[in-house]
Amino acid sequence: MNQEIISTLLKKLRVVNPLIHNITNVVVTNFTANGLLSLGASPVMAYAAEEVADMAKIAGALVLNIGTLNSTVVESMIIAGKSANEHGVPVIFDPVGAGATSYRTETAKKMMNEVKISVLRGNAAEIANVAGYQWEIKGVDAGHSNGNTVELAILTAKKLNTVVVITGKDDVISDGETTYVVHNGHPLLTKVTGTGCLLTSVIGAFAAIEKDFVLASTAALVYYGIVAEIAADKTAHEGPGSFQIELLNQLALVSNDEIVKYGNVEKIEQV
Known part of the structure; x- marks a missing residue:
């Protein structure tokens, strides 16, 4: 993928300033909102079942995150999701902790x-x-496994008929036919709570302005990875607290030239 395309999408996002409706977990709400604002999107956190349908239908994207799930929140997520579906609004789902408990796994499958x-x-x-x-x-x-994340992404995308993004040391994006691996990012992202949840919302922001969701997701991951690399470099001797603040700074400050210069994405040829 040409990094110029990613740079163009970032410019468009900052001009459009899309409204991103987040029903996310209580641990990350503030960080997610500030991250989206820094990026150039407009966040809203609306959870009440009485209003989520109305909010979802006017949003550029809906982000659902089950990090601190309960039955009331799940009900609101499904109401919002169905409203988004009816009005052509993309829905981005983060199944936090699926597999850790049967409730989480069953809730994630119910959402799908x-x-x-x-x-x-x-x-x-x-x-x-x-x-x-x-x-x-x-x-x-995620625990340790010898599994192939590229294969997992492709199989899951085909099975569930959606774009799948698997994040880790390298990030994989696939719709079952087209697959990319992004090599940008930094280990410090694993030392700050909520960086993965924020990434999901960043994907939502890109999906709000680009309906090719493989392209939108790949662009979001390259951008976010470069942001993390620059933030880590600027706070190399200061620790994860400073990194968190600098991550928010760089979400706003990273330039289109840096996207082109540092973007590291590989297209996987499938046989």
């Missing part, structure tokens, strides 16, 4: 069955458990 998901984003264990494959999980994090 009742709502048309445009992009499913998680770590390898979460994606595997949503799709019904075997993969280790520890808490809400």
Whole structure:
């Protein structure tokens, strides 16, 4: 993928300033909102069942995250998701911790069955458990496995008929036919709570302005990875607290030239 395309999408996003409706977990709400604002999107956090349908239908994208799920929130997510589906609004789903408990796994599968998901984003264990494959999980994090994440993404995308994003050391994006691997990012992202959840919302922001969801997701991952690399470099001797603040700074400051210069994405040729 040409990094110039990613740069063009970033410019468009910052001009359009899309409204992103987030029903996310209580741990990351503030960080997610500030991250989207820094990027150039307009976040809204609306959870009440009485209003989520109205909010979802006017949004550029709907982001659903089950990090701190309960039955009331799940009801609101399904109402919002169905409204988004009816009005052509892309739905981005983050099945946090799927596989850790039966409730999480069943909720994630229920979401996939009742709502048309445009992009499913998680770590390898979460994606595997949503799709019904075997993969280790520890808490809400992926455990070690010898599994092939490219193969997992392709199989899951075909099985669930959606774009799948598997994040980790390298990030994989696939719709079952077209597959990319993004090599940008930094290990410090795993030392700050909510960076993965924010990434899901960043994907939502790109999906709001680009209906090719493989392209939108790949652009979001390249951009976010470069942001993390620059933030880590600027706070190399300061620790994860400073990195978190600098990540928000760089979400706003990263330039189109840096996207072109540092973007590292590979297209996987399927046989």
